[in-house]
Amino acid sequence: MEKDIIYMHSSEKMHELEDKSINLVVTSPPYNINNVYGNRTREGRKIESKGVKYADNLPEEEYRRMLGAVFSECRRALTDDGSIWINIKSRYDGKRILPPFWICDYFPDMFLKNIIIWNFDWGGSTNTRFAPRYEFVFWFTKDATNYKFNLDAVKIPALNYRPDRYKSQMKNPSDVWKIPMISGNFLERTGHPAQYPEKLVERIVLAASDKGDTVLDPFMGSGTTGAVAKRLGRRYIGYEIVPEYVEMANARISGQGAPEDDKKR
Numbered sequence: 001m002e003k004d005i006i007y008m009h010s011s012e013k014m015h016e017l018e019d020k021s022i023n024l025v026v027t028s029p030p031y032n033i034n035n036v037y038g039n040r041t042r043e044g045r046k047i048e049s050k051g052v053k054y055a056d057n058l059p060e061e062e063y064r065r066m067l068g069a070v071f072s073e074c075r076r077a078l079t080d081d082g083s084i085w086i087n088i089k090s091r092y093d094g095k096r097i098l099p100p101f102w103i104c105d106y107f108p109d110m111f112l113k114n115i116i117i118w119n120f121d122w123g124g125s126t127n128t129r130f131a132p133r134y135e136f137v138f139w140f141t142k143d144a145t146n147y148k149f150n151l152d153a154v155k156i157p158a159l160n161y162r163p164d165r166y167k168s169q170m171k172n173p174s175d176v177w178k179i180p181m182i183s184g185n186f187l188e189r190t191g192h193p194a195q196y197p198e199k200l201v202e203r204i205v206l207a208a209s210d211k212g213d214t215v216l217d218p219f220m221g222s223g224t225t226g227a228v229a230k231r232l233g234r235r236y237i238g239y240e241i242v243p244e245y246v247e248m249a250n251a252r253i254s255g256q257g258a259p260e261d262d263k264k265r
């Protein structure tokens with residue numbers, strides 16, 4: 001099975017993947033929020049802006065069917081101790097919030113271990129309700145007890161621990177993660193309009209896989225998952241339907257250096 005590759009076709013069929021060959025799936029599916037990403041509005045009118053665009057507006061039934069096919073392929077390809085991490089957010093139809101808990105319906109035979117709240121400071125503004133400043137990451141394992149969780153690799157400094165009481169000055173980072181959203185002036189920013197941060201993927205890859213493991217992203221976009229997997233000594237496989245994004249992701253991943261800190265892990 002070929003690794004360190006991005007296939008340019010829909011992940012509804014990932015026939016290149018052998019059964020039980022993927023250790024970890026990290027992904028952010030299209031949200032189907034009726035956006036043409038990359039466009040902005042001014043005074044209520046859509047205006048063109050920079051970046052490669054994609055339409056995130058499938059009919060709801062088609063969207064749910066597509067996700068069902070992709071997740072079923074992910075489960076087939078997952079090792080027995082593997083896990084699936086999905087970043088998704090609530091939708092807002094102009095009147096009410098539509099939370100994404102329906103995602104759990106796709107994994108009745110898997111084990112939901114955490115719903116991570118990814119909290120950030122930056123985003124759209126509104127004066128009709130509180131400004132939304134979090135997204136979810138759902139973590140499902142294939143087995144209830146036999147799964148990878150390298151807690152030591154992701155512990156954070158415990159600033160308020162008394163040294164005389166606690167040997168370790170490091171602690172579990174909890175299920176609320178404060179990680180900045182990618183803004184226009186971030187070094188890792190690409191032309192993809194719905195990029196997730198490397199820091200978010202980094203914590204998942206370190207916690208839920210080992211060096212040499214294979215990480216799959218069925219919605220690869222600008223290649224964030226691949227770039228992080230490679231930098232941390234893992235292999236990657238991606239799927240993406242927009243040719244410009246595949247090109248962007250390959251360029252990004254091949255130009256990726258390994259910062260000194262990551263070489264030690």
Ligand SMILES: C[S@@+](CC[C@H](N)C(=O)[O-])C[C@H]1O[C@@H](n2cnc3c(N)ncnc32)[C@H](O)[C@@H]1O
Pocket residue numbers: 009010011012027028029030031054066192194195196197218219220221222223224225239240241242245
């Ligand atoms: C939310 S974006 C992922 C962004 C990515 N996490 C990043 O950091 O750049 C979803 C991506 O899925 C792609 N996509 C949509 N439907 C797909 C399908 N059926 N198969 C593969 N890719 C698909 C879109 O073109 C888009 O780039």
